[in-house]
Amino acid sequence: MIGISHYLILSGLLFSIGFMGVLRRKNLLMLFFATEVMLNAVNIAFAAIGNYYGDLSGQMFAFFIIAVAASEVAVGLGLLIVLYKKYHTLDLDIISTMRG
Amino acid sequence: MYEFIAFYIFAISTVILFLITVLSKNVLYAMTSLAAGMVMISGFFFLLGADFLGVVQLIVYVGAVMALYAFAMMFFDTTKDVKEKYNNPKLVFLLGGLMAVVFVIIFSAPIIGENIQVASPITDGVGNAQAVGIVLFTKYLVPFEVAAIMLLVAMVAGIILAGKKMDKSLTTTVLPLVDKESEDEILKKESR
Numbered sequence: 001m002i003g004i005s006h007y008l009i010l011s012g013l014l015f016s017i018g019f020m021g022v023l024r025r026k027n028l029l030m031l032f033f034a035t036e037v038m039l040n041a042v043n044i045a046f047a048a049i050g051n052y053y054g055d056l057s058g059q060m061f062a063f064f065i066i067a068v069a070a071s072e073v074a075v076g077l078g079l080l081i082v083l084y085k086k087y088h089t090l091d092l093d094i095i096s097t098m099r100g
Numbered sequence: 101m102y103e104f105i106a107f108y109i110f111a112i113s114t115v116i117l118f119l120i121t122v123l124s125k126n127v128l129y130a131m132t133s134l135a136a137g138m139v140m141i142s143g144f145f146f147l148l149g150a151d152f153l154g155v156v157q158l159i160v161y162v163g164a165v166m167a168l169y170a171f172a173m174m175f176f177d178t179t180k181d182v183k184e185k186y187n188n189p190k191l192v193f194l195l196g197g198l199m200a201v202v203f204v205i206i207f208s209a210p211i212i213g214e215n216i217q218v219a220s221p222i223t224d225g226v227g228n229a230q231a232v233g234i235v236l237f238t239k240y241l242v243p244f245e246v247a248a249i250m251l252l253v254a255m256v257a258g259i260i261l262a263g264k265k266m267d268k269s270l271t272t273t274v275l276p277l278v279d280k281e282s283e284d285e286i287l288k289k290e291s292r
Contacts, residue, residue: 002147007148009204023196033121040137040161043145056220074254074257084175
């Protein structure tokens with residue numbers, strides 16, 4: 001058996017990879033990819049902890065996270081298409097209108 | 101023994117694939133490696149005995165979400181490399197590392213904690229899919245229905261946002277019959 005710590009360390013590693021992506025990406029589509037990485041990392045942690053305690057709640061939360069991610073992608077891509085029609089680019093430096 | 105080998109193969113490949121996703125300059129490479137990484141993540145779910153979650157991960161993420169991304173890519177110019185300007189890369193790596201530490205502490209806190217009770221134990225004698233169904237349709241029935249409504253709202257929002265001329269009512273207004281060129285001009289005018 002592989003201990004829970006292995007799974008948690010891996011999950012933290014993947015989450016930090018996704019977080020690094022969120023911080024450094026300037027293209028909106030790539031930003032979406034990075035958020036998907038973070039959501040998947042949390043799913044691994046939920047499944048591992050649920051397995052550790054013999055509890056099904058962890059898997060339930062992972063299911064709801066998947067549902068939230070699916071709807072987030074549907075709405076987000078619609079918004080991206082509207083933005084691209086308006087600005088003809090997805091670069092955050094060009095799209096951002098607030099100065100500060 | 102085999103579990104160790106499988107775990108490390110999956111772990112190393114997910115980390116590498118997600119690093120490609122985050123660091124690649126090409127949108128298509130990023131999307132492909134993200135899809136491959138999600139397939140590898142479903143391997144962890146099978147290792148953890150969450151068979152149904154693994155199948156859902158394969159169908160919803162790799163099937164639906166990635167297909168949606170690939171479909172949306174037709175709207176964007178993906179042949180060019182993405183040019184990005186970085187202001188402070190050191191800070192980004194520092195914050196990412198700090199976030200990893202915080203995450204590990206948060207999720208390892210229950211190991212130190214005392215008297216944690218199992219809320220919905222895994223039922224004996226039935227498979228994972230049956231056990232998930234029993235818990236999902238008894239204890240988590242209301243969140244399940246709310247999630248269904250949320251998905252419906254998201255579907256309507258996606259159609260409204262991505263569809264052409266969907267901001268106008270199709271039943272009350274009579275659209276004039278126009279030829280192709282003037283229709284394009286109207287669309288151009290509206291986008292301005």
